[in-house]
Amino acid sequence: MTTGPGSLLIVDDEELNRDMLSQRLELQGYTVAAAEHGRRALDLIERQAFDLVLLDVMMPDLNGLEVLRLLRRQFTPVELPVIMVTARDQSEDIVEAFNLGANDYVTKPIDLPVAVARIATQVGHKRAQAALRESEARYALAARGANHGLWDWDLRTDEIYYSTRWQALLGYEDGELDPRPDEWLRRVHPEDIERVQTSLAAHRQGSTPHFECEHRLLHKDQTYRWVVARGVAVRDRDGTDLRMAGWLSDVTEGRVSDPLTGLPNRIFLLDRIERALERSRRLPEFHFAVLFLDLDRFKVINDSLGHLIGDQLLIGFARRLEGSLRACDTVSRTGSSPTLARLGGDEFTVLLDGMSDPSDALKVAERIHSELARPFRLGGHEVYTSSSIGIALGSPGYRRPEDMLRDADTAMYSAKAQGKSRSAVFDTAMHERAVARLELETELRRALEHDELRLHYQPIVELETDRLIGFEALVRWQHPQRGLLMPEEFITAAEENGLIVPLGWWVLDEACRQIGQWQARYPDVPPLMICVNLSPKQFSQTVLADRVEQIVRQTGIDPSSLKLEITENAIMSDPDLAAATLDRLRSLGIQIGIDDFGTGHSCLSYLRRFPIDTLKIDRSFVHRMDQDAKDLEIVQTILMLARNLSMDVIAEGVETPHQRDRLQTLGCEHGQGYYFSRAMQGQDAEALIARSRRMPGHLHGTVSGDDSAAVHTAHFPVEAGPCR
Numbered sequence: 041m042t043t044g045p046g047s048l049l050i051v052d053d054e055e056l057n058r059d060m061l062s063q064r065l066e067l068q069g070y071t072v073a074a075a076e077h078g079r080r081a082l083d084l085i086e087r088q089a090f091d092l093v094l095l096d097v098m099m100p101d102l103n104g105l106e107v108l109r110l111l112r113r114q115f116t117p118v119e120l121p122v123i124m125v126t127a128r129d130q131s132e133d134i135v136e137a138f139n140l141g142a143n144d145y146v147t148k149p150i151d152l153p154v155a156v157a158r159i160a161t162q163v164g165h166k167r168a169q170a171a172l173r174e175s176e177a178r179y180a181l182a183a184r185g186a187n188h189g190l191w192d193w194d195l196r197t198d199e200i201y202y203s204t205r206w207q208a209l210l211g212y213e214d215g216e217l218d219p220r221p222d223e224w225l226r227r228v229h230p231e232d233i234e235r236v237q238t239s240l241a242a243h244r245q246g247s248t249p250h251f252e253c254e255h256r257l258l259h260k261d262q263t264y265r266w267v268v269a270r271g272v273a274v275r276d277r278d279g280t281d282l283r284m285a286g287w288l289s290d291v292t293e294g295r296v297s298d299p300l301t302g303l304p305n306r307i308f309l310l311d312r313i314e315r316a317l318e319r320s321r322r323l324p325e326f327h328f329a330v331l332f333l334d335l336d337r338f339k340v341i342n343d344s345l346g347h348l349i350g351d352q353l354l355i356g357f358a359r360r361l362e363g364s365l366r367a368c369d370t371v372s373r374t375g376s377s378p379t380l381a382r383l384g385g386d387e388f389t390v391l392l393d394g395m396s397d398p399s400d401a402l403k404v405a406e407r408i409h410s411e412l413a414r415p416f417r418l419g420g421h422e423v424y425t426s427s428s429i430g431i432a433l434g435s436p437g438y439r440r441p442e443d444m445l446r447d448a449d450t451a452m453y454s455a456k457a458q459g460k461s462r463s464a465v466f467d468t469a470m471h472e473r474a475v476a477r478l479e480l481e482t483e484l485r486r487a488l489e490h491d492e493l494r495l496h497y498q499p500i501v502e503l504e505t506d507r508l509i510g511f512e513a514l515v516r517w518q519h520p521q522r523g524l525l526m527p528e529e530f531i532t533a534a535e536e537n538g539l540i541v542p543l544g545w546w547v548l549d550e551a552c553r554q555i556g557q558w559q560a561r562y563p564d565v566p567p568l569m570i571c572v573n574l575s576p577k578q579f580s581q582t583v584l585a586d587r588v589e590q591i592v593r594q595t596g597i598d599p600s601s602l603k604l605e606i607t608e609n610a611i612m613s614d615p616d617l618a619a620a621t622l623d624r625l626r627s628l629g630i631q632i633g634i635d636d637f638g639t640g641h642s643c644l645s646y647l648r649r650f651p652i653d654t655l656k657i658d659r660s661f662v663h664r665m666d667q668d669a670k671d672l673e674i675v676q677t678i679l680m681l682a683r684n685l686s687m688d689v690i691a692e693g694v695e696t697p698h699q700r701d702r703l704q705t706l707g708c709e710h711g712q713g714y715y716f717s718r719a720m721q722g723q724d725a726e727a728l729i730a731r732s733r734r735m736p737g738h739l740h741g742t743v744s745g746d747d748s749a750a751v752h753t754a755h756f757p758v759e760a761g762p763c764r
């Protein structure tokens with residue numbers, strides 16, 4: 041394409057005119073040539089390309105109109121714009137010039153700014169047209185070469201030209217589709233339409249150099265095809281869009297296989313399930329199943345051994361799956377071979393087509409489990425893995441292949457919950473649970489936004505003196521319909537869907553704010569303590585220490601009065617990260633307690649390695665300590681261990697005076713439990729603090745061994761709701 045404002049030819053017999061015009065136009069950046077008569081002009085035009093001719097009408101010999109007539113035999117007004125220069129009042133000439141194909145005119149004496157503006161308009165228009173032709177030619181070429189479908193959208197009339205090939209890509213004959221953008225847009229998959237509109241708009245606003253968008257289009261045969269559309273807008277001089285043109289190409293083939301394993305991908309799989317569904321609707325004896333496989337502990341392997349090994353494991357896993365499916369006689373007996381696909385990440389699926397009996401699906405799953413028992417050798421490592429398998433049995437009741445895949449996924453989830461290397465067959469109860477889980481997630485999100493969470497505070501007491509030393513903050517959910525919900529009804533779900541992280545920050549913030557307020561109102565040495573539970577997910581956040589530091593600073597509490605409760609498993613799942621986090625927390629002066637101690641997978645040598653201040657004996661041991669000698673022994677052992685490691689101990693779940701006395705005799709420093717008080721609302725906790733100042737050492741209520749009965753005491757308000 042030509043650059044710069046353009047090249048002009050001035051045709052005038054008067055030297056003065058030529059010079060004046062040339063100078064002025066050269067100043068504008070044009071390249072200017074001049075001809076003193078018509079013949080010379082034609083001569084020059086033959087040898088050189090001009091963007092525009094400024095042509096004087098009144099010339100001796102060959103006059104301007106005659107030159108124009110000759111020029112128009114060769115060039116259209118678009119190819120070579122001509123502006124006539126006429127004397128004033130020569131309207132006949134002007135009319136004739138337009139009839140002959142002049143683009144515009146100026147009158148003598150020449151008003152230079154007007155002339156310059158008219159020239160610029162004509163040159164600009166010519167440029168735009170040339171660009172359009174150029175891009176059309178380019179696309180036509182590309183379209184022929186690459187088998188693309190061509191489209192050309194006139195944005196002013198909103199008409200769109202679809203080439204024969206374009207229509208054929210969607211299964212239509214030439215002319216079957218209306219030349220309307222809607223023929224395209226209404227065929228876009230509902231999940232993709234927003235993306236298409238956004239990319240179109242982005243390009244038209246000039247924020248992208250071209251429009252390009254991969255999306256699905258509905259084919260005449262009612263399947264979706266993946267296509268890539270690409271195009272450019274052609275704009276006129278003031279940037280107004282004239283048209284947009286480009287190509288469309290079918291990339292379905294490239295989209296059906298997974299680049300890492302070479303296995304078919306989700307799109308391909310869904311297509312196959314769809315076909316199986318169709319068959320099962322016609323043939324009641326046709327059995328098929330979808331197996332949804334998810335590697336157990338893949339993330340751990342990936343994180344510890346690196347992504348390269350992770351990838352190799354996925355490839356190795358795929359190969360082994362293929363091998364085990366080939367070897368499955370249950371499948372090969374039926375004639376059709378299973379389809380193995382990778383959905384992404386560590387998720388794979390097997391479509392078992394045409395089984396002789398639905399139970400074959402379980403046999404195949406068993407076979408896969410046993411195949412995976414052998415370790416993989418990857419880059420010098422011996423890696424053991426297993427998978428959880430969910431099975432959805434084909435039924436004509438499934439309307440969409442996605443539904444069947446979803447159910448297999450739900451079953452996989454349930455298999456995983458049973459432990460590693462398990463299979464589960466989907467049933468409707470699972471579906472209901474999955475729906476309930478989803479609803480809970482939505483509601484919990486809303487709870488976080490609408491401040492529906494509450495903190496209750498359970499007193500922690502020094503056993504020797506019955507003195508109140510602090511509280512454990514326990515979260516509750518004031519559900520607008522279901523009332524006050526206890527953590528067991530939502531914490532596990534929040535762990536699974538990740539909402540535990542924002543929830544945990546809220547708890548930490550609120551607990552510190554509250555204890556700060558109480559510390560200010562009721563100063564004591566040492567200050568009242570607050571224990572806050574941290575979920576393993578939250579504990580593994582790298583920002584944890586920063587966040588804690590920030591909260592402590594903002595609330596102005598003494599860092600040593602904050603005790604974070606974590607579980608043994610949270611530490612053991614990534615001991616290195618845990619060590620780093622705990623060291624940082626320790627350097628901030630924060631205390632760390634191990635919650636539910638004795639129930640997790642503790643490794644005693646690790647305990648020594650971490651800066652831990654407190655062990656909280658799990659309430660199950662305290663509870664059975666009276667009846668079971670073994671539990672008593674465990675409690676004793678924990679106390680001894682703590683003493684050796686210079687940690688202190690809080691016994692959870694103290695319910696009876698006997699338990700309390702026993703623990704005290706054994707040398708346990710602190711206790712927490714219904715014997716003293718249940719968790720209570722903030723204002724009640726504050727009243728308790730105030731009272732305990734007046735009568736220190738009287739902090740226990742009526743005793744009851746029955747957890748579910750509301751235990752009321754004269755002194756301590758208790759909370760309603762189910763208790764463990």
Ligand code: C2E
Nearest residue numbers: 514515526527547573574575693694695712713714747764
């Ligand atoms: P936990 O941290 O072990 O908390 C102690 C639980 O034992 C509390 O149940 C408490 O009400 C209950 N409890 C206290 N004394 C007794 C007693 O004498 N007998 C019996 N049977 N139970 C007693 P809650 O409040 O239902 O909390 C249950 C669990 O939920 C907590 O166990 C903790 O793991 C989790 N949780 C509570 N709040 C939070 C939180 O803010 N964040 C996180 N991540 N988890 C929380």
Ligand code: MG
Nearest residue numbers: 512573605635
């Ligand atoms: Mg706790």
Ligand code: MG
Nearest residue numbers: 635636656692
């Ligand atoms: Mg506990």
